[in-house]
Amino acid sequence: MEPAGASPVAALLASPDTFEGPVVCVLSGGNVDPVLLQRVLRHGMSAQGRYLAVRLRLTDRPGALATLLGVLSGVDANVLDVSHVRTDPRLGLSEVEVELHLETKGPAHCAEVGQCLRDAGYTVIP
Structure with missing residues (x-):
């Protein structure tokens, strides 16, 4: 089970097309574990072609x-x-x-x- 604070990020990763942008999720050390943060960063880099x-x-x-x-x-x-x-x-x-x-x-x-x-x-x- 993911921490409650990571739920918005998990929702964006699971179904990015269901949200109408711009969408912002607050990421801080208190609500995102390092593995999830790494996934978010790689996903963003990939989406930007980086x-x-x-x-x-x-x-x-x-x-x-x-x-x-x-x-x-x-x-x-x-x-x-x-x-x-x-x-x-x-x-x-x-x-x-x-x-x-x-x-x-x-x-x-x-x-x-x-x-x-x-x-x-x-x-x-x-």
Whole structure:
């Protein structure tokens, strides 16, 4: 059960189209737990096109992840989270799958990040 103070936020997350804007929920340390606050922030970033999740496969060799992160740094994408998987049966012996969660500057920057990855020879997995 969520705290009573978080109910408006939970309602907005569950059914955002049922409210006619502008809508404001007061968020303070006393009425929102940290996990819910993280969900609210990521939801807002995603709605503004400032959050991008991408998956791709790399050759499993020293420096491959560092090279990828360098490409993202060059396009000014902020890496929030990296998942590095080697044990999926869909992967070849010399492959690794990487999932990245990125903070971007908006929809145009998301497109720029995607194009930069393609230009660098990476294939984004849908």
